Amino acid sequence: MIKMTIFYPNDEGKKFDMDYYVNSHIPMVIEKLDGAFKGGSVDQGLAGGAPDSPATYVAMGHMLFDSVEELQSAFGPHTEAIMADIPNYTDIQPIIQISEVKKSV
């Protein structure tokens, strides 16, 4: 499986509306991706690894696809609409990564 992860850095003074992200943005994205979306999750950062340290990311979104090609062709026609919705829940500049899931337990 191929995983797209969107990281939202925990930058000071920035906003992130988790309710909008989970209940409005993600369902819209899943609908646009049609059948190419194979599952995923949304994480809210709580803490870092060291005692009393902050989380590196205030939020992360993970989306699974069968292949990089399916991911790209599913997003292609909708990238603009999806990007246009981001200011509705955050002013953070997201970081994107494509990964291969090597093991799932």
Place this chain on the structure above:
Amino acid sequence: MIKMTIFYPNDEGKKFDMDYYVNSHIPMVIEKLDGAFKGGSVDQGLAGGAPDSPATYVAMGHMLFDSVEELQSAFGPHTEAIMADIPNYTDIQPIIQISEVKKSV
């Protein structure tokens, strides 16, 4: 659910032995965590979001727990043994984050 994510930054000139991580380190950690481990995955970074950009992380490990308390009490007695195994697969300084899974599809 509570998720612990371990990020391995894609630093130049560093090594990461994915075979050892997936087939030796992770099984050892799961065994030590006993029943507290509720599932997880290992991702290998392929690319960034922009064309021809590198992945931010060469690898990520995600582990699920029922609560922060269960995570902490499960890791507590084994932290030293787990940390001591890291040089066997990487010289990257990992970043750790604890998150709450807000949505899982």
